[in-house]
Amino acid sequence: MTLLQVENLKKVYADGTAALGGIDFKVEAGEFIAVIGPSGAGKSTLLRCLNQMVGPTSGKVIFQGADTINAGNRKLRQIRREMGMIFQGFNLVERVSVLTNVLHGRLGYMSWRGALGLYSKSDIQEATRLLERVGLGEQIHKRADELSGGQQQRVGIARALAQKPKLILADEPIASLDPAASEVVMNSLYTFCKEDGIACLCNLHQVDMAKKYATRIIGIYKGTKVFDGTPEQLTDEMIELIYNQNKGGGADGLSAGEGVNDSSRGLPVQKETVLA
Numbered sequence: 001m002t003l004l005q006v007e008n009l010k011k012v013y014a015d016g017t018a019a020l021g022g023i024d025f026k027v028e029a030g031e032f033i034a035v036i037g038p039s040g041a042g043k044s045t046l047l048r049c050l051n052q053m054v055g056p057t058s059g060k061v062i063f064q065g066a067d068t069i070n071a072g073n074r075k076l077r078q079i080r081r082e083m084g085m086i087f088q089g090f091n092l093v094e095r096v097s098v099l100t101n102v103l104h105g106r107l108g109y110m111s112w113r114g115a116l117g118l119y120s121k122s123d124i125q126e127a128t129r130l131l132e133r134v135g136l137g138e139q140i141h142k143r144a145d146e147l148s149g150g151q152q153q154r155v156g157i158a159r160a161l162a163q164k165p166k167l168i169l170a171d172e173p174i175a176s177l178d179p180a181a182s183e184v185v186m187n188s189l190y191t192f193c194k195e196d197g198i199a200c201l202c203n204l205h206q207v208d209m210a211k212k213y214a215t216r217i218i219g220i221y222k223g224t225k226v227f228d229g230t231p232e233q234l235t236d237e238m239i240e241l242i243y244n245q246n247k248g249g250g251a252d253g254l255s256a257g258e259g260v261n262d263s264s265r266g267l268p269v270q271k272e273t274v275l276a
């Protein structure tokens with residue numbers, strides 16, 4: 001079964017900004033997909049519409065056969081625990097320990113016990129094991145804000161893994177990191193997703209990182225998908241087209257109701273590869 005199916009997904013924010021103009025794609029189990037595109041293209045909105053952090057205006061998001069947009073609270077909670085999320089700003093609770101932050105990844109599986117901090121012995125063992133796996137076995141009792149940015153993001157990865165997700169949504173996970181830390185974080189994310197058979201949708205500004213790690217790349221421009229292919233198919237000419245379209249026209253989202261016709265922007269249309 002297809003893991004995730006996105007059909008004609010649209011998002012118009014309350015102020016009229018049309019951030020997504022109708023996006024379609026599928027994700028199969030274990031794929032590592034980089035989502036690229038200029039600032040304001042709609043990458044974050046897309047990821048947030050998948051787990052309903054942002055409510056889409058219309059379209060379909062089917063995750064493991066379940067309609068996420070119309071899911072009730074209970075079903076949505078189940079869907080969200082199988083869709084881990086990693087954030088640019090790490091989103092850790094800074095004043096609590098690294099271990100506790102990873103245990104927060106188990107909250108979706110718990111009821112009142114989690115709210116009281118009553119984690120099971122096996123959850124604590126698993127969280128410890130995950131921290132060892134991301135190379136932070138020595139840091140588990142430190143406060144989260146005592147760690148470097150790259151270390152904090154590895155805590156974020158361990159927390160997402162603690163959810164035992166089928167899909168990880170990573171929203172610019174290396175945007176605030178230096179090149180060395182970025183490499184460590186991307187390598188960890190890629191390796192653990194591969195080892196655990198987890199699919200990943202990873203928003204990236206760095207095209208070189210997308211080409212290095214992704215098994216597939218989706219290019220977004222002004223709320224529409226303008227490229228969907230392998231790293232090899234993402235030629236320098238295509239990169240130039242995706243990003244340089246941005247220069248004249250800005251990237252502040254579409255006006256509400258404005259559709260994007262890719263051929264009208266001069267982007268080449270190659271069947272299968274570009275513009276599904």
Ligand SMILES: Nc1ncnc2c1ncn2[C@@H]1O[C@H](COP(=O)(O)OP(=O)(O)OP(=O)(O)O)[C@@H](O)[C@H]1O
Nearest residue numbers: 013017019038039040041042043044045251252253
């Ligand atoms: N809450 C909001 N209300 C109104 N407009 C928004 C909101 N969030 C995002 N937008 C707009 O939607 C468009 C897409 O934004 P989004 O953050 O999804 O793009 P992005 O590709 O992730 O950009 P970046 O790479 O800079 O993070 C932009 O025009 C942005 O200004």
